Amino acid sequence: MANMKKIAELAGVSLGTVSHVLNGTARVREPLRKRVMDAVHATGYQPSQLARGLRRDKTNILAMIIPDILNPFFPGVVRGAEDIAFSNGYRLVLCNTDNDHSKEVAHLNALRTYLPSGLIVIPSDLSDLTTQAEHYRRAGAAVVCVDRLPRNWDGDSVIVDNTEGAFHAANYLIGLGHRQIAVINGPMNLTNSQDRLKGFRRAFKAAKIESPHGYFQETTFDRSGGYAKTKILLKMLPRPTAILAGNDLIAFGALLAIHEEKLHCPDDISVIGFDGLDLTETTSPPLSSVYQSGYQLGAAAAQLALDRVADSNSPIRHIVLKTELKIRESVAPPKNTNGATVPAKKSRVAAASAFSAQ
């Protein structure tokens, strides 16, 4: 492949001049500039990103570290980041950690020698990322945390307002007349789980609801966890009339367990998820959920990383995106409740419109 030397020969200028033309690092008179550009176009020359990176101590690479692309929430985040990266001439390196901190560290170490400009991380857990991040920062790389934050995180970040979203979901159920509301939350070593629980609890407190201890369950963010915990909840007395799930996958597991126990959602028990995945529209019944945009999360993170690359001294930014409660058919007022037939009706309408609006 053509290199700069060949371009220089073709254009009859020196190596340095070619570089200056390409990078705009010095004034070059038009005729010369044109000769260089002509040579570039004629040969289809593209500068070697390796040599460039070696010399500049930084490549046009963004590294993205996520738990698992198979979790349907993350493709959106990745896609958002990749779009922003691509449109700015950056490439995205993708790494899966399976929420395993040692694998995370392994990736972090190995990636460093590629000198990425930025690092977008969905942390595996609360473990201290500060040491690793500091290595990157010292090397001039931007580090942005997304979706959840590690302990003592003092860098750029993008998350959604989990507490607020959870609060609205719980409040909606309370408005329908529910008082026996169980929570199946995600791992409590993740800040998003913690924040969601905070939101649920705030709503309960405001409504003076005191739940039995067993009504709070913790599990992993997957369907089997939701399934197992729901089986437990359905055996409790009094049986919960509603379940708030830490994410949609947990909610899917809940729906499955409810179905298996010959109960009916929403007539016997209401369910609300979190994330608002596309699939919530096609489950039976369609799942109500606190929607958050993974795409926006990823795109904002990539933009933040690029901004920081451009100006490493700008003040640190914490972006908090809004959530939106999407009511579908998985919620109804509790049975045997005297109150709240009006909110019940309202909910059906909301469900129908949200569904058809999709």
Added chain:
Amino acid sequence: MANMKKIAELAGVSLGTVSHVLNGTARVREPLRKRVMDAVHATGYQPSQLARGLRRDKTNILAMIIPDILNPFFPGVVRGAEDIAFSNGYRLVLCNTDNDHSKEVAHLNALRTYLPSGLIVIPSDLSDLTTQAEHYRRAGAAVVCVDRLPRNWDGDSVIVDNTEGAFHAANYLIGLGHRQIAVINGPMNLTNSQDRLKGFRRAFKAAKIESPHGYFQETTFDRSGGYAKTKILLKMLPRPTAILAGNDLIAFGALLAIHEEKLHCPDDISVIGFDGLDLTETTSPPLSSVYQSGYQLGAAAAQLALDRVADSNSPIRHIVLKTELKIRESVAPPKNTNGATVPAKKSRVAAASAFSAQ
């Protein structure tokens, strides 16, 4: 960060010896080797992948080009490839093309200057990739096509036996007594669509079924396509008693349209998808589908790429993976049919067992 020169000083050996120890490119006596390794561990030294790549004309990068990570079939493929890459010390660069050939070419061009060892491509369409691939091959990079093949592809590839899978699905419906079977296929400029259609047609021919022209519909591989085409099909006379979808997303759209038209699946109309996504278990009704392992597809492709990097002269390989027909509740014998109550019963059993086995 530490560089090789520092390691050489620390170990009291020459630069070249460090390189030889690290790469095993020459015999080095144990005591010396140990001194070098000690220095490496003490400093946490890692060789610069950029300098290394620059000199060796090749980096430990695998580039992966896919249509869109948001399509739920692809995360499995990506994950399979990333796992193999990671465990062999390679990193994965992910690129989305949106099935847009020009974007594909843009990615291909831009990536070249990173000198990836291999390229794993799910081609955007039939467009000739030969030119681009040839560039890469000449640069010593492996190119593997996955899932579908471009026109005249003469390199390594990994696909599933689409024709066979489609044949089985069609045959199953025929066995249940269906004779009015519609097909909503994916884009016919993709080889997987072509092959699936071949399989459907082979089964029809064997059963001497001649479908009206309108029973063959072509659309994009997404839900809205399946939805729109199903609306058309449901207006036809005679109305099809079954739909074979080109993939699961199309089938999801079909289920939605059927539901909206106040018809019932499977009583009024049966549906079989293709891909066997996880979500097929949670739709209403659970969707029967021709399962293929995206993970295996991706893993095999990455392994093929690494094998080719290791030996560029080994014979070209075309891996064809098996599919598996998973029967769930979206299929039943057609109404008003005298035949086939026995296969009908059999299908219910198969459905139940397949469902609980998940």
Added chain:
DNA sequence: TATGCTGTCTGAAACCATTTAAGGACGCTC
């Protein structure tokens, strides 16, 4: 004892493709 062979290592240099600091050529102005 001299000779050659082998295995292990050193040191130097070339090379990869770029960036960038430093300096030189040239014309213009005063």
Added chain:
DNA sequence: GAGCGTCCTTAAATGGTTTCAGACAGCATA
């Protein structure tokens, strides 16, 4: 003819890999 910009060239530097000549020890052979 000194001073000053402007435009361009030169050459060092980045961090590795790889080649090559040579040193040196140990050993077998004559």
